[in-house]
Amino acid sequence: MRFVTSVRNAARGIRAALKSERHMRFHFFAAVVVLIIGWILKFSSIEWAILLIVIIGMMALELVNTALETLVDLVEPDQHPVAGKVKDIAAGACLVFAIGAAIIGFILFIPKLIDLLV
Numbered sequence: 001m002r003f004v005t006s007v008r009n010a011a012r013g014i015r016a017a018l019k020s021e022r023h024m025r026f027h028f029f030a031a032v033v034v035l036i037i038g039w040i041l042k043f044s045s046i047e048w049a050i051l052l053i054v055i056i057g058m059m060a061l062e063l064v065n066t067a068l069e070t071l072v073d074l075v076e077p078d079q080h081p082v083a084g085k086v087k088d089i090a091a092g093a094c095l096v097f098a099i100g101a102a103i104i105g106f107i108l109f110i111p112k113l114i115d116l117l118v
């Protein structure tokens with residue numbers, strides 16, 4: 001079945017990225033941690049939805065970044081300003097999303113943690 005083959009290929013890509021990219025492993029670990037904290041803090045449906053969008057978005061973007069880095073290494077194994085620019089821009093996209101994710105994390109978690117402490 002074509003669909004099963006496509007899913008298998010995609011799973012192989014995710015495994016390869018997890019194996020080679022420390023950022024990807026960090027995002028995976030961070031996702032597990034925030035999911036556990038969200039469960040402890042009894043997140044509402046809407047809070048879960050926001051958290052999942054952020055986690056999934058970050059991982060998907062990191063996968064695209066890894067794909068671009070891999071493609072650049074294939075096309076230009078030597079140093080080239082354009083190759084560097086492509087990697088820098090892709091890394092910039094990840095940084096923008098990561099900063100947004102951190103801000104959303106603060107909005108979601110801080111009031112609940114304060115409620116828990118006071």
Ligand SMILES: Nc1ncnc2c1ncn2[C@@H]1O[C@H](COP(=O)(O)OP(=O)(O)OP(=O)(O)O)[C@@H](O)[C@H]1O
Nearest residue numbers: 023069076077078079080081083084085087088091
């Ligand atoms: N072929 C190249 N030509 C010019 N500069 C490059 C090239 N490859 C990498 N660079 C520069 O080095 C930086 C890091 O690239 P590298 O391929 O090592 O990414 P990386 O270390 O895997 O990134 P990360 O670990 O952040 O995912 C790039 O953002 C770019 O500035």
